[in-house]
Amino acid sequence: TKTRNNIVSGIDSIFNGFSSIDDEFYDEIEEILIMGDLGINATTSIIEDLKEKVKANKIKDPAECKELLIESIKDEMNVGETAYEFEHRKSVILVIGVNGVGKTTSVGKLAGKLKDQGKKVVLAAADTFRAAAGEQLTQWANRAGVDIIGGQEGADPAAVVYDAVAASKARNADVLLCDTAGRLHNKKNLMEELKKIDRVLEREYPDAYRETLVVLDGTTGQNALAQAKQFKEAANITGIILTKLDGTAKGGIAIAIHSELGIPVKYIGVGETIDDLQKFNANDFVNALFDVKHDEKEDDE
């Protein structure tokens, strides 16, 4: 199963198992949220908030409580109306993140999506560090049928971006997509390099609509929050691409990130082919969060 279309089943089984709202009921929800990687803080505040609402509205039925919970998380995760504004503008999308999360793949998928909309797309191969990063992006450019600039191992990434901006202008491209090298957010010099790339875009392409997407691996736990924080400091992040949600990971840390930093998830990755990128849908995301296997329940009393 490579999509998230068949995930709506799980949620009911949890709430139907309870006839009243008691401590055990809340414990169960807490467990599900923590196992979904939301982390202690987000989980605690969601439960506290839920308890208050249940009290204020005099809710007795777990099913009603379920609706409340889902709605509040969905509201929280709403992407907002201008989330995909870049599709209608001349824009530049900078894609950043730690190692191996799916940046290059996501750039390739996004290029395919935009190309399908009839847009002229240019890719900047600004990962000049990782072995064969340029070749990898070149293959994606071919798959998507778009142009690519750069890709020489060892070149200065900011210089590649500079060239790519010039090429985008010359070719009158609609969207410039910049792939960058993976970097851990605690590496000072690499984060400085990123700021430099950001400055080049700011300076050389001032009339382009800016979008900076941080790619987070959906399998990542609490560290994703630290990643989002640090990348936000280096560049003005406008959204998240949450990848690898085609496995069993829930990607719940995105909820914590949204509530703490206000960065919305804009896309999710659900596989390795060019079509496996979807616009974020809060409904599906929250439903999947509660889709837990219940046969595992017996062994923990």
Added chain:
Amino acid sequence: MAFESLTDKLQNVFKNLRSKGRLTQEDVKAALKEVKLALLEADVSFKVVKQFIKTVEERAIGQDVLQSLTPGQTVIKIVNEEMVHLMGSDTTEISLKPGSEITIIMMIGLQGAGKTTTTAKIAGKLKSKGKKPLLAACDIYRPAAIKQLQINGEKQGVDVFSMGEGHKPVNIAKAAVEHAAKNGCNVVILDTAGRLHVDEDMMNELVEIKENVEIHQTILVVDAMTGQDAVNVAGMFEEKIGVDGVILTKLDGDTRGGAALSIRAVTGRPILYVGMGEKLSDLEQFYPDRMASRILGMGDILTLIEKA
């Protein structure tokens, strides 16, 4: 960031208990709540945390705390002991066949975990020990995966065997072993494609390799930043393929790395090495006790216990 360490928190919990002689269930419960939160923050699996806390609780209740300086340290000591016990008490190495006999190692794991990079890192390590490794490019899916392995192999000065993208990985693996035998290589490391533990076809591909090639060591490569899903991933790879050892990558980041504990608990397999950077020399020995302190978020734990 004002970060109150677990040590401080535990000292606080026990501040008013100095006069008591033995730890009661209530004292212990209060303290272990802090430990539980710390472990969850570190991404240790919820279920593993529950089990761990239960074990520590049983050991801690009734302990004579007058022997030590504070009850907090008594609890910390037990927590640390149990943790190190779980992590495995010793460092482990990949076991190799003697002399010219060929050791076959298969690298497996999720997408982007660090398999290809780690393959080259291990090759360098073994080469410096006098072995002659051959790297086999069995990832026929990821764009430029073969090229990536070739570049890394060249940097390490080791041979890379590939047959392009048009052959089944099992056949590439077989041919690589033959190639190794002919060319006097005594270690073959198979770099396989990243795959999801729930992708049946892709998991069967690894089973097929195992059935047709005598794999001596199957190494699961796991990103140290992995969250609650680590138990599902490690459990499935162990169940479907069988895992002999684990390598944790990207520990040069600031993650607490609780996945290490989950994976140990689920597979019972040793963690062999840790990846500490992108450079091909950044592969280090794994020390269970250091990992335990890292997960608990208390670098000072050992000195504290010494004082206790």
